[in-house]
Amino acid sequence: MVEASKPSHRLKTQDTSFLYHETPNSPLHLGIVQNFDGEIEFESLIEHFEGRIHLLPRYRQRLVFAPFNLAHPTLEDDPNFKLRNHFTRHRLPTRATDVELTKAAMHAYESPLERSRPLWELHLFQGLEGGRSALLWKIHHCIVDGVSASQLLATAMDPRPDAPAPVPEREPWAPTNLPNRSKSLLDAVTALVQNRLDEVREAERLLISPRRLAERGAAMAGAAAQILQMMSRPIVAAPWNSGLVSRARSFAWLRVSFGDLSVIRNALGGTVNDVVLSIVSEGAARYLKHHDVPTAGLSLRIACPVSERRGSEAGAMGNRLSAMFPELPAMPMDPVEGYRSVVEETERIKAAHGPQEIYSVGAAADLVSPSLQYLISRITGGIARMIIGPPMGINLVVTDVPGAQVPMYLAGRQMIEFIGIVPLAGPLGYGVTVVSYNQSLFIGAVADPRLMPDMEFMKSCIADAFEELKAAAQRVLKGHRNHSHIQRLPQRTLTSATHDTLNRRQYKHS
Secondary structure, eight states, X not given: OOOOXXXXXXXXXXXXXXXXXXXXXXXXXXXXXXXXXXXXOHHHHHHHHHTTGGGXXXXXXXXXXXXXXXXXXXXXXXXXXOGGGXXXXXXXXXXXXXXXXXXHHHHHHSSOOOTTSOSEEEEEEEEEGGGOEEEEEEEETTTBOXXXXXXXXXXXXXXXXXXXXXXXXXXXXXXXXXXXXXXXXXHHHHHHHHHHHHHHHHHHHHHTOHHHHHHHHHHHHHHHHXXXXXXXXXXXXXXXXXXXXXXXXXXXXXXXXXXXXXXXXXXXXXXXXXXXXXXXXXXHHHHHHHTTOOOTTOEEEEEEEEEOOOGGGTTOOBOOEEEEOOEEESSOOOHHHHHHHHHHHHHHHHHTTHHHHHHHHHHGGGGSOHHHHHHHHHHHHHHHHHSOSOTTSOSEEEEEEOOOSSOOEXXXXXXXXXXXXXXXXXXXXXEEEEEEETTEEEEXXXXXXXXXXXXXXXXXXXXXXXXXXXXXXHHHHHHHHHTTTSOOOOHHHHHHHHHHTSOOOOOOOO
């Protein structure tokens, strides 16, 4: 008996938003660049995935849109699926540098994914100096977020070079036929009715529990008020927000060891994310100063996606995202002073349960019909093309993706670098993805080269900010050791006391 294929899956509201807002110049697929120690042969790569594509059933499915957008699209088995169609080999010049790799990878990355087949591609780059190979993944945001993309790689890769192959598929894959228009219409109407029934049941539960209704209403009203208040505060007009993005992309990355991160956290407290936000925002501030951008009294507003996955959703595809929006200094600061402002801002947002409230507002979009959501996306897209700049928006996205903390292998080759690429859209011409892997953080920066023609300078600003923050932390730790006879204060108190000794330019949150 042929094993049943993965049933069709209707996308959620948040997933579908990445389809509705996509444009030719703003393809909304995620990117992953992997560098490997050694040559990966093209046929070996395909053979590797042939042995495990059955473990990734959604990657054999394509989109089917509902008639009249009565319901969100579904993922259905693609009867024309051929694994080889999703792989492309690129032969670089012998002993090609990372600069040449970056140029070739961005050329491959910039084109949108073809919606008539499963929404992913894998590009192999051969010929890198040192005998290395590199892979570029393109995966549409409607089927993965950062967490589920990381879980995809965990399935696609091995924890050791000689790992046994996965258990093969029990029977040859037999895709179901794509639904015809009549069936799609019937399924869409059924889904629409079911959603309305679910909403009625939820309304009944709220009505019989006045306390729950009041809490839900207060939470959503509070979140909406916070969003409106935040959006009313002006932010810096950064050059990378001065126009709509084109399809072209520039890319750069740097590596930071967990050991160096530990030095900073041991001396100054905070979290890994605080370190990242500190050096990225400081790098942006130095970039703005170099380009004589007015920043007096203004902040950088950064969108930081936050996973809202529950334990039961750990392996689920799709998106479960909220966000927080820290507002950070737009002018260069003393390293410790700047870091402290970041810690204070993120702690303030967490104490106010900002991400959870943002998620509750986003969940309310499920009450809007798919056809109206599509229309709204077209209207807002048109408005965005007429109104440029971030006076009430955000300056950039900084997203964090967890990865394995041990070496991983593909086709017997060890992955030595793992860098993410966040999609750009509208006037957001610059974004940063931070990936943790094998006791290191890889900070990947992507930009529209028309809006940021000097990406390498931005990279150097971030790198310099990190080195200066690390050096400041080392001085703090050295001071602690020199006064070891004094009882050590709690980390938060000690950090505050240390800051009082500095010539601070106090940054106050507006």
